[in-house]
Amino acid sequence: xxxxxxxxxxxxxxxxxxxxxxxxxxxxxxxxxxxxxxxxxxxxxxxxxxxxxxxxxxxxxxxxxxxxxxxxxxxxxxxxxxxxxxxxxxxxxxx
Numbered sequence: 001x002x003x004x005x006x007x008x009x010x011x012x013x014x015x016x017x018x019x020x021x022x023x024x025x026x027x028x029x030x031x032x033x034x035x036x037x038x039x040x041x042x043x044x045x046x047x048x049x050x051x052x053x054x055x056x057x058x059x060x061x062x063x064x065x066x067x068x069x070x071x072x073x074x075x076x077x078x079x080x081x082x083x084x085x086x087x088x089x090x091x092x093x094x095x
């Protein structure tokens with residue numbers, strides 16, 4: 001489910017609508033059960049959004065260029081994580 005989509009006949013996003021339902025009923029809709037980022041990995045989300053500038057999938061070349069231009073040195077494991085985040089983002093956007 002796309003939580004950022006505006007609900008039909010409303011000006012609020014699906015997430016905003018579901019959050020209001022939760023507040024009014026005290027029952028959290030299952031659609032709002034979003035996995036938490038593992039402790040110590042949150043900085044990767046920030047790096048991902050700094051690097052991600054288009055709707056197109058990231059390429060290793062783009063990550064390397066971004067790293068060089070920003071002076072943000074990345075380990076191979078961090079690059080792997082950024083690419084997996086991009087894969088997950090792409091699946092979420094298409095679902």
